[in-house]
Amino acid sequence: MSKEITSRQADYSQWYNDLVIKGSLADYSAVRGCMVIKPYGFALWEKMRDQLDKMFKDTGHENAYFPLFVPKSLFEAEEKNAEGFAKECAVVTHYRLINDPDNKGKLIVDPEAKLEEELIIRPTSEAIIWNTYKGWIQSYRDLPLLINQWANVVRWEMRTRLFLRTAEFLWQEGHTAHATAQEAVSETIQMLNVYAEFAENYMALPVIKGVKTPGERFAGAVDTYCIEALMQDGKALQAGTSHFLGQNFAKAFDVKFSDKDNKLDYVWATSWGVSTRLIGALVMAHSDDDGLILPPKIAPLQVVIVPIYKGTEKKELLDAKCKEFVQQFKHAGIRIKFDDNENARPGWKFAEYEMKGVPVRIAVGLRDLDNNTVEVVRRDTKQKAVISMESLADHMIKLLDEIQLNIYNRALAYRDAHITKADSWEEFKNLLDEKGGFIAAHWDGAAETEEAIKEETKATIRCIPLNNPQEEGKCIFTGKPSRERVLFARAY
Amino acid sequence: MSKEITSRQADYSQWYNDLVIKGSLADYSAVRGCMVIKPYGFALWEKMRDQLDKMFKDTGHENAYFPLFVPKSLFEAEEKNAEGFAKECAVVTHYRLINDPDNKGKLIVDPEAKLEEELIIRPTSEAIIWNTYKGWIQSYRDLPLLINQWANVVRWEMRTRLFLRTAEFLWQEGHTAHATAQEAVSETIQMLNVYAEFAENYMALPVIKGVKTPGERFAGAVDTYCIEALMQDGKALQAGTSHFLGQNFAKAFDVKFSDKDNKLDYVWATSWGVSTRLIGALVMAHSDDDGLILPPKIAPLQVVIVPIYKGTEKKELLDAKCKEFVQQFKHAGIRIKFDDNENARPGWKFAEYEMKGVPVRIAVGLRDLDNNTVEVVRRDTKQKAVISMESLADHMIKLLDEIQLNIYNRALAYRDAHITKADSWEEFKNLLDEKGGFIAAHWDGAAETEEAIKEETKATIRCIPLNNPQEEGKCIFTGKPSRERVLFARAY
Numbered sequence: 001m002s003k004e005i006t007s008r009q010a011d012y013s014q015w016y017n018d019l020v021i022k023g024s025l026a027d028y029s030a031v032r033g034c035m036v037i038k039p040y041g042f043a044l045w046e047k048m049r050d051q052l053d054k055m056f057k058d059t060g061h062e063n064a065y066f067p068l069f070v071p072k073s074l075f076e077a078e079e080k081n082a083e084g085f086a087k088e089c090a091v092v093t094h095y096r097l098i099n100d101p102d103n104k105g106k107l108i109v110d111p112e113a114k115l116e117e118e119l120i121i122r123p124t125s126e127a128i129i130w131n132t133y134k135g136w137i138q139s140y141r142d143l144p145l146l147i148n149q150w151a152n153v154v155r156w157e158m159r160t161r162l163f164l165r166t167a168e169f170l171w172q173e174g175h176t177a178h179a180t181a182q183e184a185v186s187e188t189i190q191m192l193n194v195y196a197e198f199a200e201n202y203m204a205l206p207v208i209k210g211v212k213t214p215g216e217r218f219a220g221a222v223d224t225y226c227i228e229a230l231m232q233d234g235k236a237l238q239a240g241t242s243h244f245l246g247q248n249f250a251k252a253f254d255v256k257f258s259d260k261d262n263k264l265d266y267v268w269a270t271s272w273g274v275s276t277r278l279i280g281a282l283v284m285a286h287s288d289d290d291g292l293i294l295p296p297k298i299a300p301l302q303v304v305i306v307p308i309y310k311g312t313e314k315k316e317l318l319d320a321k322c323k324e325f326v327q328q329f330k331h332a333g334i335r336i337k338f339d340d341n342e343n344a345r346p347g348w349k350f351a352e353y354e355m356k357g358v359p360v361r362i363a364v365g366l367r368d369l370d371n372n373t374v375e376v377v378r379r380d381t382k383q384k385a386v387i388s389m390e391s392l393a394d395h396m397i398k399l400l401d402e403i404q405l406n407i408y409n410r411a412l413a414y415r416d417a418h419i420t421k422a423d424s425w426e427e428f429k430n431l432l433d434e435k436g437g438f439i440a441a442h443w444d445g446a447a448e449t450e451e452a453i454k455e456e457t458k459a460t461i462r463c464i465p466l467n468n469p470q471e472e473g474k475c476i477f478t479g480k481p482s483r484e485r486v487l488f489a490r491a492y
Numbered sequence: 493m494s495k496e497i498t499s500r501q502a503d504y505s506q507w508y509n510d511l512v513i514k515g516s517l518a519d520y521s522a523v524r525g526c527m528v529i530k531p532y533g534f535a536l537w538e539k540m541r542d543q544l545d546k547m548f549k550d551t552g553h554e555n556a557y558f559p560l561f562v563p564k565s566l567f568e569a570e571e572k573n574a575e576g577f578a579k580e581c582a583v584v585t586h587y588r589l590i591n592d593p594d595n596k597g598k599l600i601v602d603p604e605a606k607l608e609e610e611l612i613i614r615p616t617s618e619a620i621i622w623n624t625y626k627g628w629i630q631s632y633r634d635l636p637l638l639i640n641q642w643a644n645v646v647r648w649e650m651r652t653r654l655f656l657r658t659a660e661f662l663w664q665e666g667h668t669a670h671a672t673a674q675e676a677v678s679e680t681i682q683m684l685n686v687y688a689e690f691a692e693n694y695m696a697l698p699v700i701k702g703v704k705t706p707g708e709r710f711a712g713a714v715d716t717y718c719i720e721a722l723m724q725d726g727k728a729l730q731a732g733t734s735h736f737l738g739q740n741f742a743k744a745f746d747v748k749f750s751d752k753d754n755k756l757d758y759v760w761a762t763s764w765g766v767s768t769r770l771i772g773a774l775v776m777a778h779s780d781d782d783g784l785i786l787p788p789k790i791a792p793l794q795v796v797i798v799p800i801y802k803g804t805e806k807k808e809l810l811d812a813k814c815k816e817f818v819q820q821f822k823h824a825g826i827r828i829k830f831d832d833n834e835n836a837r838p839g840w841k842f843a844e845y846e847m848k849g850v851p852v853r854i855a856v857g858l859r860d861l862d863n864n865t866v867e868v869v870r871r872d873t874k875q876k877a878v879i880s881m882e883s884l885a886d887h888m889i890k891l892l893d894e895i896q897l898n899i900y901n902r903a904l905a906y907r908d909a910h911i912t913k914a915d916s917w918e919e920f921k922n923l924l925d926e927k928g929g930f931i932a933a934h935w936d937g938a939a940e941t942e943e944a945i946k947e948e949t950k951a952t953i954r955c956i957p958l959n960n961p962q963e964e965g966k967c968i969f970t971g972k973p974s975r976e977r978v979l980f981a982r983a984y
Contacts, residue, residue, distance in 0.1 A: 030566055030623050031559045031611065039554035039639060046555065062531035063538065067523045068613075068644055068660050069582075072589075074522055076599045086589040090561075091601050092613065093585045095648040097564075097578040107568045109583050109610055118601055119523065121560075121584065121613075131522050141835065147531060152560055152644065156587040168560050343633065 004355075007289045012233045019283050020162045023292045023356055033160040033167030037276070040356065043300035045170065045276060049150065051202050051298065052172065052274070055194050061146045061174060066128050068152075069119035074127045078252035084219020085123040088156040090167075092119040121154040126220065126245070126271060129175045130253040137177060137267055140259050144187070145177040163280035164237075164492055171275035177267045179257065181246070184268035185223075188244040191272040192225045195240035203278065204295035204408035205229050205285050206415050207239055208438070208487065210463025215447050218271075222246035228462045228487070230415045231284040234436020236462045236489035239281050242272035280492070285411050286380075292357025293380055295407050296400040301358045302335040303396055306349050308365035322364055325392060332393040334400070354379060359403050360396065380406050421485070428476050428488070432457055438489050442482035444475035453477050459488045496847075499781045504725045511775050512654045515784045515848050525652035525659030529768070532848065535792035537662065537768060541642065543694050543790065544664065544766070547686050553638045553666060558620050560644075561611035566619045570744035576711020577615040580648040582659075584611040613646040618712065618737070618763060621667045622745040629669060629759055632751050636679070637669040655772035656729075656984055663767035669759045671751065673738070676760035677715075680736040683764040684717045687732035695770065696787040696900035697721050697777050698907050699731055700930070700979065702955025707939050710763075714738035720954045720979070722907045723776040726928020728954045728981035731773050734764035772984070777903050778872075784849025785872055787899050788892040793850045794827045795888055798841050800857035814856055817866075817884060824885040826892070846871060851895050852888065872898055913977070920968050920980070924951055930981050934974035936967035945969050951980045 004022055006014040020026050025041030037045065053063070069092065076082040096113035100106040122128065129147075136142060150172045160166050174191060178184040192209055199205040207227035217224040221243040229239045250256070250266035258264055286293040296302050305325060307318050322338050329336040339349055346363065353361055363375040372389045380403050387395060418437025422428040431439050443449060443461065454460050464486045473482050496514055498506040512518050517533030529537065545555070561584065568574040588605035592598040614620065621639075628634060642664045652658050666683060670676040684701055691697045699719035709716040713735040721731045742748070742758035750756055778785040788794050797817060799810050814830050821828040831841055838855065845853050855867040864881045872895050879887060910929025914920040923931050935941060935953065946952050956978045965974050 027624065027627070029559050030563055030620065031561045034559035034561060036559065036624050037557040039556045042556045043554065045557075062535065064531045064534045065529040065537075065662065067521050067526035067528065068646070069523045069526060071522055072599060075589075076597070079597055082589075082599060086591075086599055089587065089589050090584045090611075091586040091589065092582045093601065094583040095581065097567075097574075097581050097583065097612070099578075105568070105571055107564060107574060107578055109585065119582070120589070128522065132519065132528050135519070154560070170557065 005289060005291065008232065015289070016280075016284055017162065019287055019292055020280075023283075025279065025283070025292075026162050028162075031167070033157060035162050035166050037170075040300060041279065044279060044282075044294070044298065047298040047300060048198075048202070048278060049172070052194075052198055053148075053150075055198060056148050056172075056174065059146075059190060059194060061148045061176075064147050064149060065151070066125055066132060066149060068122055070122055070125075070128045072118045072120060074131050075120045077127060077131075078220050078249055080248070081124075081126055081220030085155070089123060090121040090154045090156055092121065122151070123153055123155045124271075124273075125149065125151070125153075125173055126175065126249050127253075130249040130255060130269070133175075133177055133267070134253050134255045137255055137257050140179050140257055143177055143179045143257060143267070144183065146174075146187075147176065148172055148174045161280070163276055163283070165277075169276045171273050173271060173273040176270045177250075177255070178270070179259065179268070181268050184246075184270050185244050188223070188225055188242045188270045188272070191270070192227065192240075192242040195242065195272070195274060196227050198274075199227055199229065199239055199278075200408065202295065202297045203282055203285075204297075204404055204411060205239065205281060206408065206412040208463065208465055210465040210468075210487065212241075212463060213447075213450060213461045213486070215450050216461065218243045220245060220248050221271075222248065225466075226463055228438075228489075229281055229285060230411075230418055230437060230489075231281070231492065232414065233284070234418060234490075236438065236491040237277075237281045237284070238462070238491065239278060240272070240274040243270060245269035245271060286407050287357065290351075291355035293407065294357035294359065296359045296404045299357065299359055300335065301337050301356075302400055303329060303337075303360045303362060304349075304353050304358050305336065305338045305362045305364065306346050306353075307338075307340060308346050308363050314366050314369065317369060318364060318366065321369060321389075325362070325364075328393045329396060332397060334393065334396055350377075359400060378403055380410075419487070422476060423473075425476050429457060432459055432488075432490065436490070438462065438487045440485040440487055441476045442473035442484075443486050444478050444480035444482055446478070446480075449475060449477050453488070457490075459490050462487045462489050462491060497781060497783065500724065507781070508772075508776055509654065511779055511784055512772075515775075517771065517775070517784075518654050520654075523659070525649060527654050527658050529662075532792060533771065536771060536774075536786070536790065539790040539792060540690075540694070540770060541664070544686075544690055545640075545642075547690060548640050548664075548666065551638075551682060551686060553640045553668075556639050556641060557643070558617055558624060558641060560614055562614055562617075562620045564610045564612060566623050567612045569619060569623075570712050570741055572740070573616075573618055573712030573744075577647070581615060582613040582646045582648055584613065614643070615645055615647045616763075616765075617641065617643070617645075617665055618667065618741050619745075622741040622747060622761070625667075625669055625759070626745050626747045629747055629749050632671050632749055635669055635671045635749060635759065636675065638666075638679075639668065640664055640666045653772070655768055655775070657769075661768045663765050665763060665765040668762045669742075669747070670762070671749065671760070673760050676738075676762050677736050680715070680717055680734045680762045680764070683762070684719065684732075684734040687734065687764070687766060688719050690766075691719055691721065691731055691770075692900065694787065694789045695774055695777075696789075696896055696903060697731065697773060698900065698904040700955065700957055702957040702960075702979065704733075704955060705939075705942060705953045705978070707942050708953065710735045712737060712740050713763075714740065717958075718955055720930075720981075721773050721777060722903075722910055722929060722981075723773070723984065724906065725776070726910060726982075728930065728983040729769075729773045729776070730954070730983065731770060732764070732766040735762060737761035737763060778899050779849065782843075783847035785899065786849035786851065788851045788896045791849065791851055792827065793829050793845075793848075794892055795821060795829075795852045795854060796841075796845050796850050797828065797830045797854045797856060798838050798845075799830075799832060800838050800855050806858050806861065809861060810856060810858065813861060813881075817854070817856075820885045821888060824889060826885065826888055842869075851892060870895055872902075911979070914968060915965075917968050921949060924949055924980075924982065928982070930954065930979045932977040932979055933968045934965035934976075935978050936970050936972035936974055938970070938972075941967060941969050945980070949982075951982050954979045954981050954983060
């Protein structure tokens with residue numbers, strides 16, 4: 001076990017922070033609640049972003065960019081949305097600084113440069129986007145409008161954690177407009193499926209697709225769909241949401257279209273988003289007490305080669321061989337690094353790449369040159385193997401696939417072992433405290449019950465799974481009749 | 493000539509706005525001075541960004557992300573930088589909205605939620621980044637640090653124009669740290685060369701590389717290098733800058749490193765950036781009175797195929813043939829669209845793609861099917877040609893290269909014809925008013941002279957070209973001795 005990282009057992013929360021900082025993903029900043037995403041962390045985000053972007057484009061969406069600022073009068077137009085975000089809005093009130101007359105070299109806000117109307121920094125962009133769509137949509141020929149935006153957003157959270165909850169974060173937000181409710185609902189579900197496919201096939205993160213209860217809906221949505229993942233401490237994490245917005249925003253911003261019969265109607269809307277929060281989920285779902293474990297498909301580096309030698313004897317031969325592998329691997333599309341830094345010893349390098357979660361480490365020593373072999377170590381299982389140098393690139397491709405699958409299966413086994421039925425209030429509370437994970441229990445459908453359970457246990461209804469089996473039962477809290485179980489959990 | 497666009501002759505400025513709006517690149521927004529980048533404009537930006545990003549990575553840089561906000565105390569630490577940007581800073585002063593007690597459904601800024609320290613929205617990120625580098629740099633082993641950021645920035649400009657000058661814009665900013673002045677200067681020049689190569693080889697935009705006079709330097713820089721381009725109205729446009737920052741920011745933020753001999757010294761810095769302003773340059777350098785002309789290498793769409801038919805006779809055959817071309821073109825890496833929209837007539841489509849600057853348009857009619865030919869029209873010259881269907885993809889690749897080169901050569905010929913020497917004040921003023929372009933003239937090197945010339949003519953010194961020929965002469969304004977000519981122009 002690495003000395004530098006707090007173990008999960010000792011302090012799960014500190015373990016997470018250690019991984020993020022020492023794994024070089026992010027750093028704290030001088031701005032309250034805002035983080036710096038370091039190059040290694042950003043390279044991971046780029047891999048995730050590029051794959052998602054491809055999936056959005058493959059489903060017909062285009063990217064665009066809308067202003068960072070939302071004038072207050074637009075922000076408040078959709079009342080529920082405004083109410084939902086008002087408490088966490090950063091507000092620009094002035095547009096100029098001047099020299100402080102009492103303090104040379106210091107600046108103060110110029111009281112003369114007060115904005116007539118305050119500007120909200122977007123916590124989400126429905127308002128500014130639907131105000132723009134009003135000018136773009138007149139007829140059914142302008143629909144559907146399928147637009148995505150990659151952007152930074154700001155939500156002034158009181159308690160922040162690297163990636164999981166920061167005042168500023170990076171995300172994508174899809175905003176689509178449709179002629180019918182049915183088409184908008186289909187889009188909502190389609191994007192939920194895109195998110196689930198991305199989480200499972202690329203992040204190796206099993207997720208449950210479901211719909212939120214009214215109490216957990218996005219402010220301004222008719223229905224919020226979500227994917228929910230499970231972390232190694234038994235807490236759930238909402239990994240993405242897709243909202244059917246009905247005609248709420250079209251009505252707030254007066255966006256109407258004329259259909260084929262020249263009849264006017266309000267436009268139907270969806271929005272959907274995932275954020276840098278996903279990196280937090282990735283860290284917590286797979287990693288161990290020695291550092292990060294990254295799924296090969298999105299790992300910035302997939303394989304690292306470390307040369308082992310003493311003195312300079314045969315060093316050139318060794319370097320030449322390693323560089324040959326680098327070429328072969330690059331040709332095979334593998335993201336490879338040859339670490340020939342002479343200022344660090346192999347043992348230090350091994351620990352460093354374990355910490356950073358590089359899926360495969362290859363060590364090549366002088367004896368290997370004679371034997372025509374290399375030593376290969378998997379990050380996920382720590383298994384060592386001595387492998388022939390022949391067809392090494394082919395072997396790597398297979399091994400990376402195997403690691404991807406193993407990480408997924410491990411997370412899936414853990415997740416599936418942590419979905420437990422509870423049929424009484426005692427059982428429910430015991431499970432929450434002693435086992436964690438998702439608890440499948442009957443609920444009477446009342447918002448007050450949901451709220452009371454949350455008050456008492458900090459557990460929330462994560463979702464009502466799609467295609468949920470129907471089953472007669474009694475609410476664990478009130479004993480009132482219920483037709484299906486819902487999934488409860490404590491959550492990030 | 494298209495009816496919808498104002499001609500360059502009639503009103504150059506209106507022509508530009510028409511192109512941006514009607515070419516679907518951008519739109520005005522509800523926020524003062526901020527624009528919406530529309531999907532077609534954003535696709536163009538993506539092409540530019542991806543190529544630049546590749547060039548940055550090929551030269552060893554990594555991407556990272558730093559906070560949008562700069563606390564006022566950090567912002568003011570480097571005095572010249574702070575002074576340079578203070579007048580155009582958007583300032584966040586509060587972090588919450590509450591219900592307006594006097595006005596149901598409206599919100600007001602919560603006076604209780606005032607920040608202890610105001611946050612500046614980054615107009616550029618030197619301050620927040622160098623404050624972070626302080627924690628990352630201890631030893632020469634931590635250097636060089638080669639980081640780039642793609643981000644939005646805000647500069648509160650009083651007079652804004654789509655792409656050319658907007659309150660919020662998208663850009664990249666490189667921020668590097670080095671152990672020696674020499675290495676930092678080399679980096680500054682290397683990135684200037686990257687920008688020039690990108691402008692010339694991808695944007696087809698000839699540029700002059702040079703260094704700014706002290707009066708035109710970036711606030712906080714020791715030297716500012718730039719690439720300067722010429723627009724069709726004879727005005728210059730600064731298309732990118734690369735700054736040698738000396739130790740100014742290291743001193744302001746106390747960033748020191750220990751060298752190999754354990755001696756402490758301040759770190760040397762560079763920063764360099766290009767922005768969405770480049771799109772404005774692209775539009776103004778190449779386009780004509782019928783719409784945009786985009787260089788094939790960065791055009792979102794390179795070829796569009798329009799089917800020509802009446803009724804439904806042979807429509808299926810025609811569609812099948814067009815789709816065959818689409819497959820062939822995609823396979824050849826050409827960005828292609830088959831426009832089979834039945835609601836628009838061919839003539840309308842032709843005008844639309846001319847407006848959008850798609851480099852090549854192919855029309856295929858029923859007679860073409862019999863003749864085994866297609867009609868090909870180049871956007872840059874409007875030349876029509878009837879071409880055999882055989883090896884059409886190969887032909888397209890050659891044609892796109894030819895168009896790229898022709899656009900560049902045309903802009904180069906115009907630019908070279910608009911660099912004129914002036915040896916007297918009268919000549920200088922006449923050239924500015926009657927011919928425009930760059931004027932190569934002697935200047936005595938004094939900031940007051942530069943200022944007086946600007947006051948009287950609105951012309952500024954765009955740059956002192958790199959490798960500038962040395963030549964004895966007399967300042968056109970003061971008659972004082974001078975050793976070299978500098979380039980003046982009126983500029984965007």
